[in-house]
Amino acid sequence: MNGYTVLVVEDEQGIAGFMTAILKANEYKTLLAKNGAEALMYATSYCPDLIILDLGLPDMDGLDIIRSIRTWSQTPIIVVSARTHERDKVEALDLGADDYVTKPFGSSELLARVRTAFRHSALRNTSSGGDISMFRTGELTVDFAKRRAYIGDTDVGLTQNEFRIVSLLARYAGRVLTYDYMITNIWGPNVKGDNRILRVHMANIRRKIEKNPGAPEYIFTEAGVGYRMTEGDRS
Amino acid sequence: MALSVAAVALLKFVGQSGIDASDASMVFILGVMLTARFTNGYTCGIAAAILGVLLVNYIFTYPYFRFNFTLDGYPAAIACSLAVSIATSTLTTRIVRTDNIHAEAVAERMRANLLRAVSHDLRTPLTSILGATTAVIENDAALTSEERCALLQGARDDAEWLIRMVENLLSVTRIDPGDDPQLNREPEAAEELVSESVSKFRKRFPGREVEVSVPDNLVLVAADALLVEQVIINLLENAELHAKGATRISLSVRTEEDFAVFEVRDNGCGISRDLLLHIFDGSRTTFGGGYTSSGDSHRNMGIGLSVCHTIVRAHGGTMQAENCAEGGAMVSFTIPLWKEDGE
Numbered sequence: 001m002n003g004y005t006v007l008v009v010e011d012e013q014g015i016a017g018f019m020t021a022i023l024k025a026n027e028y029k030t031l032l033a034k035n036g037a038e039a040l041m042y043a044t045s046y047c048p049d050l051i052i053l054d055l056g057l058p059d060m061d062g063l064d065i066i067r068s069i070r071t072w073s074q075t076p077i078i079v080v081s082a083r084t085h086e087r088d089k090v091e092a093l094d095l096g097a098d099d100y101v102t103k104p105f106g107s108s109e110l111l112a113r114v115r116t117a118f119r120h121s122a123l124r125n126t127s128s129g130g131d132i133s134m135f136r137t138g139e140l141t142v143d144f145a146k147r148r149a150y151i152g153d154t155d156v157g158l159t160q161n162e163f164r165i166v167s168l169l170a171r172y173a174g175r176v177l178t179y180d181y182m183i184t185n186i187w188g189p190n191v192k193g194d195n196r197i198l199r200v201h202m203a204n205i206r207r208k209i210e211k212n213p214g215a216p217e218y219i220f221t222e223a224g225v226g227y228r229m230t231e232g233d234r235s
Numbered sequence: 236m237a238l239s240v241a242a243v244a245l246l247k248f249v250g251q252s253g254i255d256a257s258d259a260s261m262v263f264i265l266g267v268m269l270t271a272r273f274t275n276g277y278t279c280g281i282a283a284a285i286l287g288v289l290l291v292n293y294i295f296t297y298p299y300f301r302f303n304f305t306l307d308g309y310p311a312a313i314a315c316s317l318a319v320s321i322a323t324s325t326l327t328t329r330i331v332r333t334d335n336i337h338a339e340a341v342a343e344r345m346r347a348n349l350l351r352a353v354s355h356d357l358r359t360p361l362t363s364i365l366g367a368t369t370a371v372i373e374n375d376a377a378l379t380s381e382e383r384c385a386l387l388q389g390a391r392d393d394a395e396w397l398i399r400m401v402e403n404l405l406s407v408t409r410i411d412p413g414d415d416p417q418l419n420r421e422p423e424a425a426e427e428l429v430s431e432s433v434s435k436f437r438k439r440f441p442g443r444e445v446e447v448s449v450p451d452n453l454v455l456v457a458a459d460a461l462l463v464e465q466v467i468i469n470l471l472e473n474a475e476l477h478a479k480g481a482t483r484i485s486l487s488v489r490t491e492e493d494f495a496v497f498e499v500r501d502n503g504c505g506i507s508r509d510l511l512l513h514i515f516d517g518s519r520t521t522f523g524g525g526y527t528s529s530g531d532s533h534r535n536m537g538i539g540l541s542v543c544h545t546i547v548r549a550h551g552g553t554m555q556a557e558n559c560a561e562g563g564a565m566v567s568f569t570i571p572l573w574k575e576d577g578e
Contacts, residue, residue: 199424203453214449221427223460
């Protein structure tokens, strides 16, 4: 056992069974809540290390559960959403959920999300926190102190805003960042809702850091949600 | 209503040019007919008829520009023209309705085709999943671990295929062909649609490389990202599953006037002539697998392609399939470029 406890909130037995089975096989302890009321009760009484939350619950709105938990805890939350609730997952991320998987998903995808979430919460809890000076993935190096990004040894020459976008994604590498979150972070709250400006910047960044902008290696698009940078090493 | 106003205006014009009453009544019947043809139903036609009779009375019969229903034999004339014009209106209205019924019948037939194809397509993988899992549960002790694995892998492949099928059907239900389609259009970068589709495709077919090329400048299209990605994924999967002998698949984007053109090519066996004719209407699903009609698998492409076509058309684009001169098949579709309003 690795000692982590995962709370699975899922009302459909088949899916709950398969999720707990693969989590147990990977040495996580699991708790299962079948509805929102149980979820809140378990979250407060067992203080799990991670919560996997299905947004479509019989008794309450999954988004309300996120709101409620976020008032007192930073426990990572991974949202499970069905395709019919596309907008819900964006809202869930903006409310403070850490990541999402869309039904149908495979076990490897779920486990990858769980590992990423644990890594981020571990980083958050250490004293150095998000204070990293360097990020590396593949050929790409992001130097936070010098505010530069390199492919191999070559400075790719990002502009101010482009660097801010790349460093934001690198800081949260492995996690999806929503359009609104990124725009608010770079340009402030007044530009919110205009995704075009972000698209244009991303296109420029892609041409500077990717070999083929049509087949990127570092920054991936998640349609209708946002962008995600591949996992890498921080130092 | 605009048309009936036009008809009245025409009558006025005729009146001014001094044509006598009998010609005028012909014109007025024509007006009634046109009104009934291009409006929806009896009401407008009959209204135009009554209006016409009154106008003829007012303008073309003595005393001019005054109503007078007391002329000799006039009630019969009125009744007669009214009857003729109402009959005309009824007839033309009926033509309109027949047209509508015909269009509905076509849509209904397409839906029935799709449903039949879907039910057929769902049954096969479901049967194999049921069979495989039952075999594992009931013969657990007798099976070697490789056998068990093979059975479960088969079940997993079928389940994955079912999921893709259901995703396609979900997309179709979101697009109602008659009304304004429920598209969630945003300015999307064509290269992002392409790269995300390719990475989803690679998850399903890890061994297969796709050659991707996008324009040097950013191309923004007005698209519902998830739906357009689904079109691209469907085309890539068709090339992977049906283009027998294909060693390479390529995907490219270019712009042509107000459209972005997405193109998927392979160097496989090509599409049979027979299939090319009906490739997007979903009616050839019973051909089974393959661009050729060899029918060796239940993974046919008919539904996928007719879904693609529906999605592309809902975006205001077009779709084409052909065989390349140098061998292999090429399927392309267009999506309108994003236009900023008011700029």
